[in-house]
Amino acid sequence: MKRFLLVILAIGVLAACKSKKKSGHGTDEPMTLEDFQALFTPGTLPYKLTPDTLQLNMPDSLELDTAALRFLTDTLTKGDFSKNEAVQLFPLQRIPGNVVNYMVVEAAGKSHIVGYLCFMNKKGKYLNRIRVANTGSSDGTVASLSLDSKNVIKISSEKKLAGTRSALKEDFYMVNADGTVTLIMTNSNGPTSAGQIFNPIDTLQRKQKFSGDYTSGDMSIVSIRDGDDPKTFQFFITFSKDNGNCKGELSGKGHYIAGNRGEYKDKESSCGISFQFSAGRVSIRETGGCGAYRGIKCFFEGGFVKKVEKKAEKKKKK
Secondary structure (H helix, E strand, O other), X not given: OHHHHHHHHHHHHHHHHXXXXXXXXXXXXXXXXXXXXXOOXXXXXXXXXXXXXXXXXXXHHHOOOHHHHOOOOOOOOOOOOOOOOOOEEEEEEEEOOOOOEEEEEEEEOOOOEEEEEEEEOOOOOEEEEEEEEEOOOOOOOEEEEEEOOOOXXXXXXXXXXXXXXXEEEEEEEEEOOOOOEEEEEXXXXXXXXXXXXXXXOOOOXXXXXXXXXXXXXXXXXXXXXXXXXXXXXEEEEEEEEOOOOEEEEEEEEXXXXXXXXXXXXXXXXXXXXXXEEEOOEEEEEEOOOOHHHEOOOOOOEEEEEEOOOHHHHHHHHO
């Protein structure tokens, strides 16, 4: 009977050891990746993060400690808070994605609160983060996040202007497997100047035959830059038609076919674009539905004339 009781006691001790919390606040044992992931509330797409959500009070007991932060980066809040400002980090959501997994972290300081979307690979390794929401910057701009079922990231920034007016800017991104993001479209109702276009690939190399900027009017451009090899290219397209009532914006990587033709196919949708290059011109045409990147009554189509580079203009003057 004593031996039987000892066996039962041993089983109970082993069970208690297995059920003991392995890590976290108030324990000395190292935190595992599973423990770290368990700190975040499981979620699914679509997902939204607003300034109102960030302003909800978070208990100090949920604050991420040093053991947890080793799974992220020690530069998570760099550039968003003053040097000596005390900042608390809280886990919000963990969401599985198509290419990467997402973890949403709140950073709360005395001046404002910021939301970060962290990208993790499928093995749980931290790759990168972007700032996606905040309760108010120094110029009064607030930002919110919308992550849809197709893994398109939309960051909406709103700034109050005089009276009851406000300026809204919406940036749409796709995330790559290495954690980098690609800007695919920008919508804005804020004041703009004719001829001023933000080109996210402007500084990239343009040594290939068809690389350069092709324009049609002040606010429409097809920008082509060198790819990773002679058979590929990077592009950025933005246009404004019907007095600004119909706009479109798209960027990505295409490949050359049959010498002077190129094509692009979006991996996340049916969107496709064909490029036809000729002497100093490019014509584009939709070959698939690109409605997510433009207005419903206009298309990615038309002819664009290549701009003469400044260096070439200087040579002509000589």
